[in-house]
Amino acid sequence: MLKILKYSFYDLMRSRWSYVYLAFYLMLGVMLLFLNNDLSKAVITLMNVIIVLVPLIGTIFGVMYYYNSKEFTELLLAQPLKRSSIFMGQYLGVALSLSMSLVLGLGIPFIFYGIFKSNAIWDFSLLLITGSFLTFIFTALAFNIALSNENRIKGFGYAILLWLFLAVIYDGLFLLFLVVFEDYPLDQFSLIASMLNPIDLSRTLILLKLDISALLGYTGAVFKQFFGTNFGLIISFMALSLWVILPVFRIVRKSKKKDF
Amino acid sequence: MVSIQNLHKQFNKNVVLSGVDLNISEGGIFAVLGPNGSGKTTLIKSILGMVIPNKGDISVLGKSIKNNSSYRNKIDYLPQIANFPSNLKVRELIKMIKDLRGNTSEDERLINLFKLNPFLNKKLGNLSGGTKQKVNLVLTFMFNSPLIILDEPTTGLDPISLIRLKDLIQSEKANGKTILITSHIMSFVEEVSDEIVFLLEGKIYFKGSISALKTKTNQPDFEHAIASILTENHA
Secondary structure, eight states, rough: OHHHHHHHHHHHSSSSSHHHHHHHHHHHHHHHHHHHHHHHHHHHHHHHHHHHHHHHHHHHHHHHHHTTHHHHHHHHHSSOOOOOHHHHHHHHHHHHHHHHOOOOOOOHHHHHHTTGGGGTTTHHHHHHHHHHHHHHHHHHHHHHHHHHOOOOOHHHHHHHHHIIIIIIIIHHHHHHHHTTTTTTTEEEHHHHHHHHHHHHHHHHHHHHTTTTTGGGHHHHHHHHHHSSHHHHHHHHHHHHHHHHHHHHHHHHHHHHOOOO | OOEEEEEEEETTEEEEEEEEEEEEEEEEEEEEOOSSSSSSHHHHHHHHTOOSSSSEEEEEEEOTTTTTGGGGGGGEEEEEEOOOOOOOBBBHHHHHHHHHHOSSSSSHHHHTTTTTTTTTSSBGGOOOHHHHHHHHHHHHTSSSSSSEEETTTTTOOOOHHHHHHHHHHHHHHHHOOOOEEOOOOOOHHHHOOOOOEEEEEEEEEEEEOHHHHHHHHHHHHHHHHHHHHHHHHHO
């Protein structure tokens, strides 16, 4: 598996898109720091960008890489390699190179700005960790979609729909539900509902760490009680890990039964 | 060498193989023939484990291939369409496959044989179809495996490379290897193969030598013998 990982990683590192992605984050980081002149505020703005963009890039890159490397995969399948190691190697190659672009692209400007001396370091690290989690989650989901769809256009369509659903539509439905059932106690429901969407979960996690939960009113207090504690943090990270593990598990299972 | 029992495979509703039984003994050149869509590639891919059969057993060198990947160490496979990762260089691809399968020194000799030296530093995406096929051949023949599977090996090759390929196949046969070939070029098949396996509608219609096929169909030459099978079964 490590050899496949090495080649996939190497292959992506040489592709133009990795550099574009890296350059984008570098520019974003520099620009935000330049405009805000304040680390904490820059972190908040950054969160809003990351929470939406990272899943989108993870999804598109995942689907694109799978379809583009089809020939390479077929070449590998005729070699004495296990199927699970071929696909896990490719998945990890994509997810790791994307996470690396994210961490390096944002890390470098913030380090030069002096993040190590500021107390925003923990918020910033949390941001990078959840960003990497989101990359791993959405790349895995993208691989699942691509494995199940021979037709590229369909695969791309489903992947974009998935992103749209989790990033936008889910929140809309959630809000609608809260409005319709506002007479009932909803804090349990909202906690669970935000656990079930990795994007919402990451957003809540970061917002509450940033201590602006006062803006969220009563539900915010409930959330703070839950996510603000170490227990909540651990549960959230477990939920995020589960979001990685389950799709990865399906990649392995699906790939074992597929015809090439 | 390879034994297949009651192999069934369908893709959605399209039944491709329906009960193939085949035994391929050690040594010699076997040609798998059949009209388009008769399941030649599916059969080969099943042996390689790339297609998972619905029913049936396949064993290679006495071992079942189910949930097994190490047996592929004993197979050299030439895929039908030589599509390689396009931003890799030829040299890097050869190095990579060597890294995955173990070292060999045969590649130098094959690169010289097919005159690939000027292309080693070019990207695979920029190569012509014939040159890609030559790279494909180098990758296949550079390992010394007892079973060689060639899916349409002649595609895109110029006459001189075709002669070299035939020599290569004969020398591998002389080394006691088992070679499985599919091709639509009947003259090529007639020239190289010892025995043919004819697939028709997902079953094995005929297995034996070319002369046996000629007597069976009452035709003087091989091409007509094949044609007569096809017209009889589709008329």
